[in-house]
Amino acid sequence: MGDHSYVEERLVPAPEGGDISVIDYGGDGPAVVLMHHLGMGPLQWREVVEALGDRVRAVAPALRGHGRTSAPLLPGAANRHDLLAVVDELELERPVVVAAGSLCSAFALACAIEHPDRFDSIVTINGTFPETRESAQAEVDVVR
Numbered sequence: 001m002g003d004h005s006y007v008e009e010r011l012v013p014a015p016e017g018g019d020i021s022v023i024d025y026g027g028d029g030p031a032v033v034l035m036h037h038l039g040m041g042p043l044q045w046r047e048v049v050e051a052l053g054d055r056v057r058a059v060a061p062a063l064r065g066h067g068r069t070s071a072p073l074l075p076g077a078a079n080r081h082d083l084l085a086v087v088d089e090l091e092l093e094r095p096v097v098v099a100a101g102s103l104c105s106a107f108a109l110a111c112a113i114e115h116p117d118r119f120d121s122i123v124t125i126n127g128t129f130p131e132t133r134e135s136a137q138a139e140v141d142v143v144r
Helices: 042-055 076-089 104-114 133-142
Strands: 008-013 019-026 031-035 057-061 096-101 121-125
Touching: 008 076, 019 042, 019 076, 031 042, 031 076, 031 104, 042 057, 057 076, 076 104, 096 104, 104 121
Parallel strands: 031 057, 031 096, 096 121
Antiparallel strands: 008 019, 019 057
């Protein structure tokens, strides 16, 4: 198990104002952005981060309306802009992997579709699984 004694809260300016609170768990290796389930928070990932050890650089943003994030609640598009702001501000370089729970899966997928050069993979947890390409596009359009 990795020693994550380096845990720091970072405040990332949100594109539409306010700040996004990000728990930076530190670590070496590929960057992993952990997006929590709705109603939860970035600390939900503690056990996962411990299991990953220092093999990854783990960061977990608090979504709008959660934790210490002060950015105002806005429609879905703001959430995907926030993901990109976190990646940029923390200077996370490829390979960037995003693990996203519930509705955050759609935000992460929309961001990766718009910026395929920025992400290596998106892992969805309890996300949606559309049956056709058209229904997948319709879901992504909702968060654009």
